[in-house]
Amino acid sequence: MLYAARVKSQLVKIMSDSPVQRLSPKKEWTLAPAAFRRLLQWLDGGADSDGQKYLEMRQRLLAYFDRKNCSAPDELADETLNRVARRLEEEGAIESETPARYCYIVARFVFLEHLREAQKATAVLDEIRRQRHGNDSTAAVVDDDKEKMLDCLERCASKLEPVNRELITRYYVGKERVKIENRRRLAESLGITINALAIRACRVRDTLEACVRQCANEAK
Amino acid sequence: MTSDPKYKHETITQYLLGALPEAETERLDELSFTDDEFTDSLTAVEKDLVDSFVHGELTGGELERFKAHYLASPVRRERVAFAQAFQVLGERESAGLRAEGPANVATKRGWFAALSTFLAPRPAFQWGLAAAALAVLLGGGWLAVDNLRLRQQMSQTAARRDALIQREQDLQKEIESQRVTNSQAEQELARVRDERERLEQELKKAQQGGAKPASGEGSIVSLILAPPLRGAGQVPTLSIRPGTSQVAAQLQLEAADYAAYRVALIEPAGNQSLWRSGNLKPGRNRKIVSVSFPARLLKSQNYSLRVSGVAAGGASEIVGDYPFKVVK
Numbered sequence: 001m002l003y004a005a006r007v008k009s010q011l012v013k014i015m016s017d018s019p020v021q022r023l024s025p026k027k028e029w030t031l032a033p034a035a036f037r038r039l040l041q042w043l044d045g046g047a048d049s050d051g052q053k054y055l056e057m058r059q060r061l062l063a064y065f066d067r068k069n070c071s072a073p074d075e076l077a078d079e080t081l082n083r084v085a086r087r088l089e090e091e092g093a094i095e096s097e098t099p100a101r102y103c104y105i106v107a108r109f110v111f112l113e114h115l116r117e118a119q120k121a122t123a124v125l126d127e128i129r130r131q132r133h134g135n136d137s138t139a140a141v142v143d144d145d146k147e148k149m150l151d152c153l154e155r156c157a158s159k160l161e162p163v164n165r166e167l168i169t170r171y172y173v174g175k176e177r178v179k180i181e182n183r184r185r186l187a188e189s190l191g192i193t194i195n196a197l198a199i200r201a202c203r204v205r206d207t208l209e210a211c212v213r214q215c216a217n218e219a220k
Numbered sequence: 221m222t223s224d225p226k227y228k229h230e231t232i233t234q235y236l237l238g239a240l241p242e243a244e245t246e247r248l249d250e251l252s253f254t255d256d257e258f259t260d261s262l263t264a265v266e267k268d269l270v271d272s273f274v275h276g277e278l279t280g281g282e283l284e285r286f287k288a289h290y291l292a293s294p295v296r297r298e299r300v301a302f303a304q305a306f307q308v309l310g311e312r313e314s315a316g317l318r319a320e321g322p323a324n325v326a327t328k329r330g331w332f333a334a335l336s337t338f339l340a341p342r343p344a345f346q347w348g349l350a351a352a353a354l355a356v357l358l359g360g361g362w363l364a365v366d367n368l369r370l371r372q373q374m375s376q377t378a379a380r381r382d383a384l385i386q387r388e389q390d391l392q393k394e395i396e397s398q399r400v401t402n403s404q405a406e407q408e409l410a411r412v413r414d415e416r417e418r419l420e421q422e423l424k425k426a427q428q429g430g431a432k433p434a435s436g437e438g439s440i441v442s443l444i445l446a447p448p449l450r451g452a453g454q455v456p457t458l459s460i461r462p463g464t465s466q467v468a469a470q471l472q473l474e475a476a477d478y479a480a481y482r483v484a485l486i487e488p489a490g491n492q493s494l495w496r497s498g499n500l501k502p503g504r505n506r507k508i509v510s511v512s513f514p515a516r517l518l519k520s521q522n523y524s525l526r527v528s529g530v531a532a533g534g535a536s537e538i539v540g541d542y543p544f545k546v547v548k
Contacts, residue, residue: 060253067236067249069292104253108246149305157309172267173310175275198264205267209302 031085039085043099057081057100061107068111076114080107145216152215156208164204171201227258232265237285270296270303413444419468440466441515445525445542447474455522457545460515468512471527471542476506478529482536483511486524488543494523499530518546 031039043053061077070076083106087094094102157165167186174182187197234240235248251258272278273286290296419440441464445456458467471483481502485495495513502509509527524543528536 057253060259064249064252066293066295067238067252069238069289073295098254100254101250104250107253108249146301146304149301150308153302153305153309169310172271172306175277195260199260202260202263202267205306206263208306209299212302212305213298 029082029086031082035085035089038088039081042084042088042094045099053099054081057103060100061103064104064107065111070111070114076107076110080110083110148219149212149216152212152219153208156211156215159211160204160208168201168204168208171197172205227261229265229268232262233269233282236262236266236269236290237282238289239281239285266299267303270299271307273300274303274307439464440468440512442468442470443544444470444472445544446472448540448542455543455545457547458518459547460518462548464515466512467515467518468510469525469542471509471511471525473502473507473509473527473539476502478502478531478539480530481509481539482528482530483509484526484528485513485517486526486541488522488524493526518548520546520548522546 040051040054043049043057045053058077058081061080062073065073065076080103084094084103096102097105160168167190170186171183173179183194183197187194190197192200231240231244232248235245238245240248248258252262269286269290273283273290278286291300419442439461441458441460443456443458460467469483473481479501480499482499483497484493486492487494494517497511497513500509500511511525522543522545524541526541527539529539530536
């Protein structure tokens with residue numbers, strides 16, 4: 001129940017932050033609560049996930065637009081979901097594709113449109129500046145930020161269950177062949193496959209990373 | 221990473237670096253939505269890729285692509301920053317684990333398993349266990365107190381030992397750092413001496429070549445001054461032969477705090493400035509300042525060269541006075 005409440009509060013936050021909620025001067029369509037509920041149901045595919053599927057899909061969209069080096073992945077992810085919701089509202093159902101594949105198809109269109117828009121002079125300049133900034137930023141963060149992040153990391157790591165803390169420490173330790181061998185031994189000692197171990201370690205690291213991000217934002 | 225040949229670690233790495241052909245990129249784009257297994261692999265490989273960058277394992281084209289493509293996104297730059305912090309934490313943790321012993325997880329699981337087996341209900345043993353428990357309770361009370369005392373002693377000893385280990389490591393680092401600094405200073409000193417000898421040789425050749433001024437006029441005398449010591453110390457002596465035109469001084473600095481310095485020739489008796497330099501850049505390791513000034517300013521008496529560091533805004537601050545004695 002606690003988890004469901006957390007997911008709902010995240011959804012409320014996303015809805016209130018979302019540019020979809022605001023009037024788009026170009027499309028003149030807003031995502032009303034009824035349309036949003038319909039979108040959630042469609043993504044759930046019949047089983048009520050309490051908004052979990054929506055959050056997962058939004059996360060995948062964010063990652064997709066980020067991998068494409070788009071300047072505002074959040075906005076593009078919301079624009080994609082907005083279009084899907086609009087189609088659902090207009091047609092009542094989308095049965096030609098699975099939700100995941102349909103979302104990808106719409107995302108691809110949104111991305112291609114974004115690219116075309118980026119060809120306009122101003123956008124191109126912004127993109128170049130952004131890209132250049134990216135190239136110059138191999139140091140990633142200044143020392144002060146690194147210190148803060150390390151503090152946050154230690155704090156967040158101390159909140160992990162000891163077994164998870166030990167797991168990621170052992171999983172990510174070492175380089176190249178040593179790392180591979182460490183992982184093989186760790187999987188053996190836990191009695192699970194390498195793949196299962198990778199998924200488990202990634203999830204623990206994601207949790208840790210999210211905690212550190214939140215902690216670092218609070219510290220700013 | 222994954223055993224499924226569909227999702228090769230290498231292919232996913234190339235995908236993340238934006239190095240795959242368009243059609244293949246689109247195929248993997250789609251999988252990132254439709255295939256949970258691929259998404260899991262993608263997440264895992266991305267973390268390994270970022271770690272490889274942080275550990276300095278990426279080279280050549282991969283490194284270039286990582287910088288140009290992967291680091292273009294602020295979100296991904298944050299991931300790199302996280303991985304850098306995570307690396308530091310990992311090193312600390314693994315050092316701790318090594319100290320604990322290798323098969324820690326398995327051992328802990330084993331202990332818990334053994335304990336739960338022993339505690340499983342067995343009626344035949346219950347009375348016997350009760351009697352044994354009473355005896356254990358009586359003896360155990362004393363043992364527990366004694367054990368607690370011993371544990372406290374051990375914990376204090378361990379804390380003292382850890383503090384000593386830490387102190388030893390700090391001292392070793394300090395010695396190492398000092399050694400590096402000394403070695404750099406020695407190299408700089410050797411370089412300066414070589415340079416001085418070379419200049420003297422050149423000057424000698426020039427003088428022998430016919431342009432020799434009467435009574436050695438135009439020659440240079442050089443002087444190397446170490447950082448001024450606190451308290452009394454021997455003042456270096458500079459012998460100036462007749463006809464010497466310039467004094468070239470190499471001033472060794474205690475610290476390399478400024479990008480530029482100014483030097484003034486001071487007559488200590490009246491604390492009067494006889495000559496001032498312009499802004500001078502320090503030498504190669506930033507701990508030597510070279511300056512030359514006319515020898516005619518000097519008489520047989522004590523002087524000092526006052527070195528001031530010039531801050532970025534132009535303000536200057538006295539770094540030190542370098543006394544020397546002139547004998548003519």
